[in-house]
Amino acid sequence: MQAAELDGLLVTSEQHVRYFTGFVSQFWASPTRPWFVVVPAKGALVAVVPEIGGPGMAATWIEDVRTWPAPVPDDDGVSLLADAIIETTGPTGCIGAELGPEMVLRMPVNDFERVRDLIKPVTVGDGTQVLRQLRGVKSVAEVAKIRHVCEIVSDAFEALLDKLRAGMNEWEASRVMRIDVLERGADSSPYMMGVAGAGGYDNIIMGPTNRVIKNGDILILDTGTTFDGYYCDFDRNYAFGAPDEDAQRAYDIVFQATEAGLAAARPGATTTDLWRAMNEVLEAGGALSNNVGRLGHGLGMQLTEWPSNKTGDDTELLPGMVLTIEPGMEFKPGQMMVHEENIIVTEDGCELLTRRAPDEMWLID
Amino acid sequence: MQAAELDGLLVTSEQHVRYFTGFVSQFWASPTRPWFVVVPAKGALVAVVPEIGGPGMAATWIEDVRTWPAPVPDDDGVSLLADAIIETTGPTGCIGAELGPEMVLRMPVNDFERVRDLIKPVTVGDGTQVLRQLRGVKSVAEVAKIRHVCEIVSDAFEALLDKLRAGMNEWEASRVMRIDVLERGADSSPYMMGVAGAGGYDNIIMGPTNRVIKNGDILILDTGTTFDGYYCDFDRNYAFGAPDEDAQRAYDIVFQATEAGLAAARPGATTTDLWRAMNEVLEAGGALSNNVGRLGHGLGMQLTEWPSNKTGDDTELLPGMVLTIEPGMEFKPGQMMVHEENIIVTEDGCELLTRRAPDEMWLID
Numbered sequence: 001m002q003a004a005e006l007d008g009l010l011v012t013s014e015q016h017v018r019y020f021t022g023f024v025s026q027f028w029a030s031p032t033r034p035w036f037v038v039v040p041a042k043g044a045l046v047a048v049v050p051e052i053g054g055p056g057m058a059a060t061w062i063e064d065v066r067t068w069p070a071p072v073p074d075d076d077g078v079s080l081l082a083d084a085i086i087e088t089t090g091p092t093g094c095i096g097a098e099l100g101p102e103m104v105l106r107m108p109v110n111d112f113e114r115v116r117d118l119i120k121p122v123t124v125g126d127g128t129q130v131l132r133q134l135r136g137v138k139s140v141a142e143v144a145k146i147r148h149v150c151e152i153v154s155d156a157f158e159a160l161l162d163k164l165r166a167g168m169n170e171w172e173a174s175r176v177m178r179i180d181v182l183e184r185g186a187d188s189s190p191y192m193m194g195v196a197g198a199g200g201y202d203n204i205i206m207g208p209t210n211r212v213i214k215n216g217d218i219l220i221l222d223t224g225t226t227f228d229g230y231y232c233d234f235d236r237n238y239a240f241g242a243p244d245e246d247a248q249r250a251y252d253i254v255f256q257a258t259e260a261g262l263a264a265a266r267p268g269a270t271t272t273d274l275w276r277a278m279n280e281v282l283e284a285g286g287a288l289s290n291n292v293g294r295l296g297h298g299l300g301m302q303l304t305e306w307p308s309n310k311t312g313d314d315t316e317l318l319p320g321m322v323l324t325i326e327p328g329m330e331f332k333p334g335q336m337m338v339h340e341e342n343i344i345v346t347e348d349g350c351e352l353l354t355r356r357a358p359d360e361m362w363l364i365d
Numbered sequence: 366m367q368a369a370e371l372d373g374l375l376v377t378s379e380q381h382v383r384y385f386t387g388f389v390s391q392f393w394a395s396p397t398r399p400w401f402v403v404v405p406a407k408g409a410l411v412a413v414v415p416e417i418g419g420p421g422m423a424a425t426w427i428e429d430v431r432t433w434p435a436p437v438p439d440d441d442g443v444s445l446l447a448d449a450i451i452e453t454t455g456p457t458g459c460i461g462a463e464l465g466p467e468m469v470l471r472m473p474v475n476d477f478e479r480v481r482d483l484i485k486p487v488t489v490g491d492g493t494q495v496l497r498q499l500r501g502v503k504s505v506a507e508v509a510k511i512r513h514v515c516e517i518v519s520d521a522f523e524a525l526l527d528k529l530r531a532g533m534n535e536w537e538a539s540r541v542m543r544i545d546v547l548e549r550g551a552d553s554s555p556y557m558m559g560v561a562g563a564g565g566y567d568n569i570i571m572g573p574t575n576r577v578i579k580n581g582d583i584l585i586l587d588t589g590t591t592f593d594g595y596y597c598d599f600d601r602n603y604a605f606g607a608p609d610e611d612a613q614r615a616y617d618i619v620f621q622a623t624e625a626g627l628a629a630a631r632p633g634a635t636t637t638d639l640w641r642a643m644n645e646v647l648e649a650g651g652a653l654s655n656n657v658g659r660l661g662h663g664l665g666m667q668l669t670e671w672p673s674n675k676t677g678d679d680t681e682l683l684p685g686m687v688l689t690i691e692p693g694m695e696f697k698p699g700q701m702m703v704h705e706e707n708i709i710v711t712e713d714g715c716e717l718l719t720r721r722a723p724d725e726m727w728l729i730d
Contacts, residue, residue: 027570029556029589030669032467032662051656056571069658071673073466099474101438102397109464109477110491126475171552179547182540190555191394205392206421224394291416293434297397304395308436 001041001130007093008040009127010085012106015301016098019135020045022060024229027053033070034077034107037062038084038095046084048077078111082118089122096127102306103128132306137320142230142300143344146322147353149186149227150234150342154355156180157221157236164364166215166240170194170208173219181225191224191233191303196240199247200335204235204292204328215241218361220338224303231303233324234340234354239361250331251361253285254339257327258357261296261309265323265343265350271313278309278327287329292338296326299342321345322353366406366495372458374404374492375450377471380666381463384500385410387425389594390418398435399442399472402427403449403460411449413442443476447483454487461492467671468493497671502685507595507665508709511687512718514551514592515599515707519720521545522586522601529729531580531605535559535573538584546590556589556598556668561605564612565700569600569657569693580606583726585703589668596668598689599705599719604726615696616726618650619704622692623722626661626674630688630708630715636678643674643692652694657703661691664707686710687718 001009011017014028017037028035033050040046047062050070057065066080085095097112098105105112116124138146156177163176174194181189195207196219204222213219222235237251257278264277278295294313298305299322307315309323317323323345328338339357343350366374376382379393382402393400398415405411412422415435422430431445450460462477463470470477481489503511521542528541539559546554560572561584569587578584587600602616622643629642643660659678663670664687672680674688682688688710693703704722708715 025570026556026558031469031667032669032673033658051658052568052570054656055568059571069656071466071658071675076466097474101436101441101473103473104396104469104471105474106469108466108468109462109470109474112474175547178553179544182544182547187536188543188555188557190553191391192553193391203417203420205390205417206424291419291434293398293416293436302396304397308397310436 001096004096004125004130005094006041006096006125006127006130007089008038008085009096009130011037011039011098013098013104014106016131018229018301021047021057021062023057025053025056034111036077036081038088040088043088046088048080048084076111078114079118082115085115085119086122092121094123094125095119096125096130098128098131099126100128135300136298136306137318138300138322138344143320143322145228145230146232146300146342149225149230150232150353152184152186152227153181153223153225153232153234156184161362161364164219164238166213166364169210169212170196171210173213174208174221177221177223181223186225187227189223189225191222193222195220197335199244200250200332200337202334202336204336204338213240218243218247222340229301231299231301232342232354233299233303234342235338236357237337237339237361238364240364242363243361246332247337248361250329250337253281254327254329254337255357255359257281258325258339258341261325261327262341262343262350262352265317265325265345266348267317267319267345269317271307271309271315271317272311274309275311275313278325282327282329285329287331288333289330290328292328295328296324296340298322299324317345319345319347366461369461369490369495370459371461371490371492371495372406372454373450374461374495376402376404376463378463378469379471381496383594383666386412386422386427388422390421392418399476401442401446403453405453408453411453413445413449441476443479444483447480450480450484451487457486459488459490460484461490461495463493463496464491465493500665501663501671502683503665503687503709508685508687510593510595511597511665511707514590514595515597515718517549517551517592518546518588518590518597518599521549525586526727526729529584529603531578531729534575534577535561536575538578539573539586542586542588546588550592551590552592554588554590556587558587560585562700564609565615565697565702567699567701569701569703578605583608583612587705594666596664596666597707597719598664598668599707600703601722602702602704602726603729605729607728608726611697612702613726615694615702618646619692619694619702620722620724622646623690623704623706626690626692627706627708627715627717630682630690630710631713632682632684632710634682636672636674636680636682637676639674640676640678643690647692647694650694651696653698654695655693657693660693661689661705663687664689682710684710684712
């Protein structure tokens with residue numbers, strides 16, 4: 001914070017409130033009430049939260065918990081928050097907020113502007129860089145949770161070989177997987193994307209639908225499943241009946257691109273290097289395009305986190321960063337192949353958190 | 366929009382993009398890329414979306430779909446969006462945005478401010494009131510989805526009588542219910558809150574935990590489960606072994622408060638009337654407090670929506686509004702009892718969408 005010339009941070013989003021306080025609740029699903037935590041550069045944190053959350057927040061390590069009887073649209077914590085910020089920054093300081101890329105301020109913009117007026121001459125700066133640096137490198141405890149959910153889901157993907165069959169629709173296939181990961185001890189499965197297509201799928205974000213899976217289809221299942229608030233994010237491909245030569249070749253190229261990504265991931269390399277290593281294999285393999293915009297990303301309390309494996313991102317990899325390696329390509333018009341694994345960057349390379357996909361596509365007979 | 370002096374609306378959040386376009390994707394779980402839809406007071410909608418979402422958006426009824434190769438933090442749709450707004454409003458108009466209570470602008474605040482600068486002298490106004498009015502009254506198709514998920518979950522709550530047993534922990538009880546609603550055809554269960562306590566639970570938002578449920582406990586399960594993008598939101602209470610007199614009495618009072626809420630819900634009454642009808646029963650029954658801040662709320666594409674059943678809210682009920690009736694009270698220090706049902710306001714009263722809770726607490730022997 002000192003380097004960023006900030007006297008403190010204001011955080012409003014579920015993951016940042018959880019990161020600093022340990023407060024865990026599904027109640028974030030209700031958009032009605034804002035929650036605020038002020039994190040000073042030096043000194044004790046202040047939580048300004050709805051009355052309904054007061055006891056829960058007081059049960060965390062935070063001692064200074066202030067509440068109001070939310071919802072009160074006329075002053076939903078605004079004046080309490082302004083006071084807490086000024087106490088933290090002093091009369092002329094600067095508070096950093098969630099203002100930059102991939103950040104969403106989880107409070108009404110009108111209220112944010114009222115807070116900004118009330119705290120003047122204290123100013124609001126951009127806390128994005130500080131938050132990225134803090135969250136980008138995971139602790140041993142964080143990695144253990146991600147590793148655990150990666151193991152659960154690796155098991156479930158393998159077990160699915162016995163449960164999938166032609167004639168199911170995409171919803172049914174996704175539901176079988178969602179139920180299985182819960183039975184294996186995952187907490188929830190907010191992202192369970194299933195798309196199938198003849199010889200290859202044409203997208204990786206619009207499923208599942210009621211489309212019935214037929215022989216000759218390839219199905220991709222891609223899941224963000226959680227354990228104790230931490231995500232895995234990886235996919236597997238299933239061929240219904242022997243895949244044709246083009247699909248087999250695409251699978252092999254993307255598998256090799258994954259290998260290239262795994263080999264390139266080490267401290268000192270950048271996300272641009274990672275992208276280049278994978279992209280060279282994809283281009284040599286005849287990739288037509290890739291509308292995903294990147295070949296992997298950070299992973300942790302959110303399904304996708306900073307940074308992006310993308311040319312020009314140029315983020316230096318550090319030990320403890322958790323990333324997805326996610327090469328993909330359109331190998332024929334309207335037919336895609338995407339692989340994804342999760343890794344942690346180690347002192348001298350990287351380690352897989354997921355059980356590596358098979359080198360030949362899984363077959364459902 | 367004319368009444369609000371707006372030439373169009375800019376929407377950025379999952380539910381508003383879905384409401385206007387029909388675009389459904391789980392990909393919103395990734396916070397990396399912003400999505401924009403401009404809804405003119407008159408004329409055709411414009412979608413400005415990441416390339417990865419272009420084909421999916423083009424498959425909706427929207428014809429004007431503009432994309433960029435997101436993520437591009439330097440200009441993540443900002444200039445495309447500014448152009449689309451100016452085309453919609455004309456050179457001196459006003460565009461309404463999600464700025465007010467219960468609204469979150471799902472884009473970086475820094476980018477919002479850049480858009481606001483780029484479109485000058487076009488101004489940004491508050492679209493909250495227009496969005497509330499549109500979404501507050503549900504269509505027949507919307508109600509059918511909510512009714513369907515209410516039926517699934519009503520069945521699951523009853524079936525749970527045979528599946529719960531002392532010795533399970535809160536997580537296990539919640540997981541059994543979550544799996545059961547999926548098996549019955551729900552799409553997902555983002556909110557599955559389970560909390561138990563001896564003689565009564567002390568909160569309704571901090572579970573589930575690993576606390577083992579014992580004889581003498583009361584367990585509340587409260588779920589926001591979805592079907593085709595629409596939520597139910599209701600709870601049920603289970604006594605493990607015969608509940609003591611205080612808990613039985615509290616159950617009865619809150620049951621009667623629900624009856625009073627159901628009787629008061631009709632067109633022309635307000636949310637304040639609803640609150641008063643329930644609150645009178647709770648106060649007469651000796652309620653110590655209620656930190657929830659209201660006794661129910663709107664329901665639909667979100668777990669909780671405007672309005673709030675609360676003194677001073679004063680929203681007039683209209684046929685087609687879907688609401689929760691949610692009386693609750695602390696009946697002894699640290700012991701709460703909360704009931705919840707879902708209703709639709711009809712021409713001359715209201716209709717239950719949930720199967721009414723039993724008039725005596727369900728008993729797990």
